[in-house]
Amino acid sequence: MAGLRGSTLAVLGAGKIGSAIIRATRPCVSKVIGTGRRPETLRAVEALGAEATRSNREAVERADVVIVSVKPHHFAAVAREIRGSVEGKTVVSVVAGVKLSTLRAALPGAEVYRAMPNINAVIARSTTALAPHDARSTPGGGLAEELFRCLGSVYWIPEEWMDAWTALVGSGPAFFAEIVDALVLGAVMVGMPRELAYAALLDAMKATAEHLESRSVHPLELRDEVTTPAGTTIHGLIKLESEGVKAGLMKVVEASTRRGRELGALIDAAVRRNLTP
Numbered sequence: 380m381a382g383l384r385g386s387t388l389a390v391l392g393a394g395k396i397g398s399a400i401i402r403a404t405r406p407c408v409s410k411v412i413g414t415g416r417r418p419e420t421l422r423a424v425e426a427l428g429a430e431a432t433r434s435n436r437e438a439v440e441r442a443d444v445v446i447v448s449v450k451p452h453h454f455a456a457v458a459r460e461i462r463g464s465v466e467g468k469t470v471v472s473v474v475a476g477v478k479l480s481t482l483r484a485a486l487p488g489a490e491v492y493r494a495m496p497n498i499n500a501v502i503a504r505s506t507t508a509l510a511p512h513d514a515r516s517t518p519g520g521g522l523a524e525e526l527f528r529c530l531g532s533v534y535w536i537p538e539e540w541m542d543a544w545t546a547l548v549g550s551g552p553a554f555f556a557e558i559v560d561a562l563v564l565g566a567v568m569v570g571m572p573r574e575l576a577y578a579a580l581l582d583a584m585k586a587t588a589e590h591l592e593s594r595s596v597h598p599l600e601l602r603d604e605v606t607t608p609a610g611t612t613i614h615g616l617i618k619l620e621s622e623g624v625k626a627g628l629m630k631v632v633e634a635s636t637r638r639g640r641e642l643g644a645l646i647d648a649a650v651r652r653n654l655t656p
């Protein structure tokens with residue numbers, strides 16, 4: 380096979396994340412085939428410059444690499460449809476909660492990976508976790524990684540961290556959006572126009588992220604550099620502490636991770652029950 384560029388990719392379930400994957404990976408592969416059940420889904424796939432079919436089996440038979448991006452409750456039906464056609468193929472599941480052991484049982488003979496991209500895939504800036512198909516294998520490289528690099532950045536993680544990843548990086552954009560909204564409202568409250576506050580805040584947040592990355596110091600070093608004695612920052616920081624914002628954010632990640640574990644256990648058990656027709 381001629382590497383990723385010469386490959387055909389099948390995206391099973393071209394919904395929100397599936398169509399973002401199609402759009403971002405289209406320039407990286409030779410051909411993309413997207414699947415769905417409704418005519419609107421198939422038309423949307425064609426509008427992205429990919430081939431569309433209702434048949435997951437046909438898509439898999441013609442593909443070198445397969446991404447499964449249906450909702451968890453549709454996973455078992457899709458797995459039953461394609462299980463005879465995946466031998467020797469790379470199959471990456473982005474389906475939340477479905478464990479690698481279940482993927483292996485559902486798709487014997489395939490090289491299976493579990494991935495967790497985030498919504499920033501829509502602008503080809505996803506931060507994606509990949510868990511290796513086999514705990515003994517050395518992660519890194521391969522078609523799965525190449526493919527998700529077209530969508531943004533890739534981190535290899537052990538499967539046991541997938542729920543924490545989902546909380547921090549998967550749900551992260553929703554938490555960041557809330558924080559942005561709160562800070563903008565604060566600026567509006569003291570008289571700044573909303574549009575200006577929004578644009579300036581996004582700019583400052585992006586620059587702060589780049590600043591932290593470039594200096595590789597602990598975030599609190601940067602905080603202390605900004606914090607002049609008796610100045611404006613320390614007056615804001617005491618409010619942050621007294622309102623419990625920091626502890627609150629820690630608990631956000633903890634609660635979201637716990638919910639991911641609960642849901643994952645339910646989803647995985649349901650998928651296993653439904654794997655046998």
Ligand SMILES: NC(=O)c1ccc[n+]([C@@H]2O[C@H](COP(=O)([O-])OP(=O)(O)OC[C@H]3O[C@@H](n4cnc5c(N)ncnc54)[C@H](OP(=O)(O)O)[C@@H]3O)[C@@H](O)[C@H]2O)c1
Pocket residue numbers: 391392393394395396397414415416417418420421435448449450451453456457473474475495496497498549
């Ligand atoms: N959205 C995110 O940001 C995100 C991020 C990471 C992971 N995920 C995971 O990605 C999966 C999809 O999420 P989503 O938000 O993209 O959901 P979604 O928009 O509902 O997309 C699912 C798609 O699957 C299609 N589908 C359902 N049954 C099918 C079948 N038997 N054969 C082929 N296609 C079928 C549906 O198309 P029809 O309606 O035409 O059938 C729909 O377009 C979930 O498991 C989720 O955990 C999502």
